[in-house]
Amino acid sequence: MSLYKTRGIVLRTHKLGESDRIITILTNYYGKIGAVAKGVRKTKSKFGSRLEPFTHVDLVLYKGRNLDIVTQAEIINAFSGIRDNFDRITYGSAMLDLVNKVSVEGERDIALYNLLLKSLDVLSRAKKNFRLLLIAFDIKLMAISGFMPKLGHCALCKKKPGAKLHFSFEWGGIICDECSPADKNSIIATPTAIETLSRLIRLPLNDIVDLDVIALVEDELYLLMRDYVGYYVQARLKSRECLSQFIAHSR
Numbered sequence: 001m002s003l004y005k006t007r008g009i010v011l012r013t014h015k016l017g018e019s020d021r022i023i024t025i026l027t028n029y030y031g032k033i034g035a036v037a038k039g040v041r042k043t044k045s046k047f048g049s050r051l052e053p054f055t056h057v058d059l060v061l062y063k064g065r066n067l068d069i070v071t072q073a074e075i076i077n078a079f080s081g082i083r084d085n086f087d088r089i090t091y092g093s094a095m096l097d098l099v100n101k102v103s104v105e106g107e108r109d110i111a112l113y114n115l116l117l118k119s120l121d122v123l124s125r126a127k128k129n130f131r132l133l134l135i136a137f138d139i140k141l142m143a144i145s146g147f148m149p150k151l152g153h154c155a156l157c158k159k160k161p162g163a164k165l166h167f168s169f170e171w172g173g174i175i176c177d178e179c180s181p182a183d184k185n186s187i188i189a190t191p192t193a194i195e196t197l198s199r200l201i202r203l204p205l206n207d208i209v210d211l212d213v214i215a216l217v218e219d220e221l222y223l224l225m226r227d228y229v230g231y232y233v234q235a236r237l238k239s240r241e242c243l244s245q246f247i248a249h250s251r
Ligand SMILES: [Zn+2]
Pocket: 154, 155, 156, 157, 158, 159, 175, 176, 177, 178, 179
Protein backbone atom coordinates (compact mmCIF):
# COMPACT_ATOMS: atom_id res chain seq x y z
CA MET A 1 0.00 0.00 0.00
CA SER A 2 1.23 3.42 -0.87
CA LEU A 3 0.79 5.54 2.27
CA TYR A 4 2.33 8.89 3.10
CA LYS A 5 2.25 11.32 6.01
CA THR A 6 1.87 15.07 5.89
CA ARG A 7 0.83 17.99 8.05
CA GLY A 8 -1.62 20.61 6.85
CA ILE A 9 -4.36 23.17 7.35
CA VAL A 10 -7.86 22.37 6.06
CA LEU A 11 -8.89 25.16 3.66
CA ARG A 12 -12.31 23.93 2.58
CA THR A 13 -14.45 20.86 2.19
CA HIS A 14 -17.22 19.88 -0.16
CA LYS A 15 -19.67 17.04 -0.33
CA LEU A 16 -18.98 13.96 -2.40
CA GLY A 17 -21.73 11.40 -2.88
CA GLU A 18 -23.82 10.26 0.09
CA SER A 19 -21.40 10.40 2.99
CA ASP A 20 -17.94 11.48 1.77
CA ARG A 21 -16.19 14.81 1.44
CA ILE A 22 -13.38 16.19 -0.66
CA ILE A 23 -11.01 18.06 1.64
CA THR A 24 -8.69 20.76 0.30
CA ILE A 25 -5.59 21.03 2.48
CA LEU A 26 -2.56 23.30 2.39
CA THR A 27 0.27 21.01 3.44
CA ASN A 28 3.75 21.98 4.57
CA TYR A 29 5.45 19.60 2.16
CA TYR A 30 3.23 18.95 -0.85
CA GLY A 31 1.60 22.34 -1.24
CA LYS A 32 -2.16 22.28 -1.78
CA ILE A 33 -3.75 18.86 -2.10
CA GLY A 34 -7.27 17.52 -2.50
CA ALA A 35 -8.15 14.26 -0.75
CA VAL A 36 -11.25 12.19 -0.09
CA ALA A 37 -12.43 11.60 3.47
CA LYS A 38 -14.69 8.58 3.32
CA GLY A 39 -17.74 8.38 5.57
CA VAL A 40 -16.92 11.73 7.16
CA ARG A 41 -20.54 12.91 6.99
CA LYS A 42 -21.86 9.90 8.93
CA THR A 43 -22.60 10.61 12.60
CA LYS A 44 -20.25 7.84 13.72
CA SER A 45 -17.37 8.85 11.44
CA LYS A 46 -13.94 7.99 12.81
CA PHE A 47 -12.80 11.49 11.80
CA GLY A 48 -15.37 13.38 13.90
CA SER A 49 -14.74 17.09 13.32
CA ARG A 50 -11.04 16.61 12.63
CA LEU A 51 -11.34 17.60 8.97
CA GLU A 52 -13.28 20.85 9.27
CA PRO A 53 -11.91 24.12 7.81
CA PHE A 54 -9.23 25.85 9.95
CA THR A 55 -8.04 22.60 11.55
CA HIS A 56 -4.30 22.04 11.70
CA VAL A 57 -3.87 18.29 11.31
CA ASP A 58 -1.38 15.48 10.97
CA LEU A 59 -2.58 13.21 8.19
CA VAL A 60 -1.89 9.80 6.78
CA LEU A 61 -3.03 9.47 3.19
CA TYR A 62 -3.33 6.64 0.77
CA LYS A 63 -2.14 7.45 -2.74
CA GLY A 64 -5.20 6.86 -4.91
CA ARG A 65 -5.37 6.62 -8.68
CA ASN A 66 -7.16 9.99 -8.99
CA LEU A 67 -7.60 11.55 -5.57
CA ASP A 68 -5.72 10.52 -2.45
CA ILE A 69 -7.70 9.13 0.47
CA VAL A 70 -7.37 10.28 4.09
CA THR A 71 -6.83 7.23 6.31
CA GLN A 72 -5.87 8.96 9.58
CA ALA A 73 -6.19 12.48 10.99
CA GLU A 74 -4.83 13.78 14.30
CA ILE A 75 -5.60 17.33 15.43
CA ILE A 76 -2.63 19.56 16.24
CA ASN A 77 -4.81 22.65 16.75
CA ALA A 78 -8.55 22.91 16.08
CA PHE A 79 -8.41 26.74 16.40
CA SER A 80 -11.62 26.65 18.43
CA GLY A 81 -11.03 30.33 19.26
CA ILE A 82 -11.92 31.05 15.63
CA ARG A 83 -14.83 28.60 15.32
CA ASP A 84 -16.52 29.89 18.49
CA ASN A 85 -16.78 33.47 17.30
CA PHE A 86 -18.69 34.63 14.25
CA ASP A 87 -16.43 37.62 13.52
CA ARG A 88 -13.29 35.54 13.77
CA ILE A 89 -14.87 32.96 11.44
CA THR A 90 -15.61 35.71 8.89
CA TYR A 91 -12.04 37.08 8.81
CA GLY A 92 -10.44 33.65 9.14
CA SER A 93 -12.52 32.35 6.23
CA ALA A 94 -11.31 35.24 4.09
CA MET A 95 -7.73 34.10 4.85
CA LEU A 96 -8.47 30.47 3.93
CA ASP A 97 -10.26 31.59 0.77
CA LEU A 98 -7.36 33.73 -0.44
CA VAL A 99 -4.82 30.96 0.25
CA ASN A 100 -7.01 28.54 -1.68
CA LYS A 101 -7.06 30.96 -4.62
CA VAL A 102 -3.34 31.70 -4.78
CA SER A 103 -1.89 28.28 -3.90
CA VAL A 104 -1.13 25.75 -6.61
CA GLU A 105 -1.78 22.03 -6.25
CA GLY A 106 1.39 20.09 -5.59
CA GLU A 107 3.55 23.24 -5.42
CA ARG A 108 5.31 23.55 -2.06
CA ASP A 109 5.17 27.03 -0.52
CA ILE A 110 6.43 26.96 3.02
CA ALA A 111 6.29 30.77 3.44
CA LEU A 112 2.58 30.76 2.60
CA TYR A 113 1.97 27.82 4.93
CA ASN A 114 3.77 29.52 7.82
CA LEU A 115 1.97 32.82 7.22
CA LEU A 116 -1.46 31.14 7.29
CA LEU A 117 -0.64 29.09 10.38
CA LYS A 118 0.67 32.10 12.30
CA SER A 119 -2.26 34.28 11.22
CA LEU A 120 -4.85 31.72 12.34
CA ASP A 121 -3.04 31.31 15.64
CA VAL A 122 -2.98 35.06 16.30
CA LEU A 123 -6.59 35.51 15.13
CA SER A 124 -7.82 32.69 17.40
CA ARG A 125 -6.42 34.50 20.45
CA ALA A 126 -7.04 38.12 19.42
CA LYS A 127 -9.44 40.25 21.46
CA LYS A 128 -9.75 42.99 18.82
CA ASN A 129 -8.34 44.16 15.48
CA PHE A 130 -9.66 41.16 13.53
CA ARG A 131 -10.05 43.20 10.36
CA LEU A 132 -6.62 44.77 10.77
CA LEU A 133 -5.17 41.25 11.07
CA LEU A 134 -6.80 40.35 7.76
CA ILE A 135 -5.33 43.48 6.13
CA ALA A 136 -1.89 42.57 7.54
CA PHE A 137 -2.31 38.98 6.35
CA ASP A 138 -3.22 40.23 2.84
CA ILE A 139 -0.25 42.57 2.55
CA LYS A 140 2.19 39.98 3.95
CA LEU A 141 0.84 37.41 1.50
CA MET A 142 1.37 39.85 -1.36
CA ALA A 143 4.90 40.55 -0.13
CA ILE A 144 5.92 36.87 0.01
CA SER A 145 4.32 36.29 -3.41
CA GLY A 146 6.58 38.88 -5.04
CA PHE A 147 3.94 41.63 -5.13
CA MET A 148 5.36 43.83 -2.40
CA PRO A 149 3.89 47.28 -3.16
CA LYS A 150 6.26 50.20 -3.62
CA LEU A 151 5.34 52.58 -0.82
CA GLY A 152 8.40 54.78 -0.22
CA HIS A 153 8.52 56.61 -3.52
CA CYS A 154 6.55 57.02 -6.75
CA ALA A 155 6.54 53.68 -8.63
CA LEU A 156 6.95 55.57 -11.92
CA CYS A 157 9.29 58.57 -11.52
CA LYS A 158 10.93 57.28 -8.28
CA LYS A 159 10.61 60.73 -6.64
CA LYS A 160 9.40 61.22 -3.10
CA PRO A 161 5.77 62.18 -3.65
CA GLY A 162 4.08 65.24 -2.17
CA ALA A 163 1.02 65.17 0.10
CA LYS A 164 -1.27 64.08 -2.76
CA LEU A 165 -0.85 60.36 -3.32
CA HIS A 166 -2.40 57.79 -5.61
CA PHE A 167 -2.23 54.03 -5.45
CA SER A 168 -1.85 52.19 -8.72
CA PHE A 169 -2.65 48.47 -8.91
CA GLU A 170 -1.12 48.32 -12.36
CA TRP A 171 2.22 49.83 -11.27
CA GLY A 172 2.17 48.04 -7.93
CA GLY A 173 2.41 50.91 -5.48
CA ILE A 174 2.01 54.61 -4.92
CA ILE A 175 2.36 57.11 -7.74
CA CYS A 176 2.71 60.86 -7.36
CA ASP A 177 0.16 63.41 -8.49
CA GLU A 178 2.14 64.33 -11.63
CA CYS A 179 2.40 60.69 -12.71
CA SER A 180 -1.20 59.84 -11.83
CA PRO A 181 -2.55 60.38 -15.41
CA ALA A 182 -0.44 57.34 -16.41
CA ASP A 183 -3.01 55.12 -14.70
CA LYS A 184 -6.59 56.32 -14.92
CA ASN A 185 -7.65 53.48 -12.60
CA SER A 186 -5.40 54.61 -9.77
CA ILE A 187 -7.13 55.61 -6.55
CA ILE A 188 -6.46 58.46 -4.12
CA ALA A 189 -4.60 57.30 -1.00
CA THR A 190 -3.83 59.20 2.19
CA PRO A 191 -0.24 59.40 3.45
CA THR A 192 -1.38 58.04 6.86
CA ALA A 193 -2.86 54.94 5.25
CA ILE A 194 0.30 54.29 3.22
CA GLU A 195 2.45 54.78 6.32
CA THR A 196 0.25 52.34 8.25
CA LEU A 197 0.51 49.82 5.42
CA SER A 198 4.33 49.99 5.62
CA ARG A 199 4.09 49.29 9.34
CA LEU A 200 1.78 46.31 8.78
CA ILE A 201 4.37 44.77 6.43
CA ARG A 202 7.19 45.20 8.96
CA LEU A 203 5.41 44.36 12.24
CA PRO A 204 5.03 40.75 13.40
CA LEU A 205 1.38 39.60 13.49
CA ASN A 206 1.47 39.35 17.29
CA ASP A 207 2.05 43.11 17.55
CA ILE A 208 -0.77 44.02 15.15
CA VAL A 209 -3.35 42.87 17.69
CA ASP A 210 -2.37 45.76 19.99
CA LEU A 211 -2.05 48.43 17.30
CA ASP A 212 -4.30 51.50 17.47
CA VAL A 213 -5.38 52.50 14.00
CA ILE A 214 -7.97 55.21 13.32
CA ALA A 215 -11.18 53.62 11.97
CA LEU A 216 -11.14 55.81 8.84
CA VAL A 217 -7.60 54.72 8.00
CA GLU A 218 -8.49 51.09 8.56
CA ASP A 219 -11.54 51.46 6.30
CA GLU A 220 -9.34 52.95 3.59
CA LEU A 221 -6.76 50.18 3.90
CA TYR A 222 -9.40 47.48 3.91
CA LEU A 223 -10.77 48.66 0.54
CA LEU A 224 -7.30 49.27 -0.88
CA MET A 225 -6.10 45.77 0.02
CA ARG A 226 -9.33 44.14 -1.12
CA ASP A 227 -8.85 45.65 -4.58
CA TYR A 228 -5.07 45.10 -4.71
CA VAL A 229 -5.51 41.43 -3.78
CA GLY A 230 -8.33 41.12 -6.33
CA TYR A 231 -6.11 42.61 -9.04
CA TYR A 232 -3.26 40.28 -8.10
CA VAL A 233 -5.46 37.14 -8.03
CA GLN A 234 -6.80 38.03 -11.50
CA ALA A 235 -3.27 38.58 -12.81
CA ARG A 236 -2.12 35.28 -11.35
CA LEU A 237 -5.04 33.35 -12.78
CA LYS A 238 -4.43 34.92 -16.18
CA SER A 239 -0.71 34.06 -16.16
CA ARG A 240 -1.54 30.49 -15.14
CA GLU A 241 -4.04 30.30 -18.02
CA CYS A 242 -1.41 31.62 -20.45
CA LEU A 243 1.06 29.06 -19.13
CA SER A 244 -1.32 26.14 -19.62
CA GLN A 245 -2.17 27.40 -23.12
CA PHE A 246 1.54 27.64 -23.83
CA ILE A 247 2.08 24.07 -22.60
CA ALA A 248 -0.88 22.85 -24.67
CA HIS A 249 0.48 24.57 -27.81
CA SER A 250 4.03 23.37 -27.38
CA ARG A 251 2.94 19.72 -27.21
ZN1 LIG B 1 5.84 60.19 -10.08
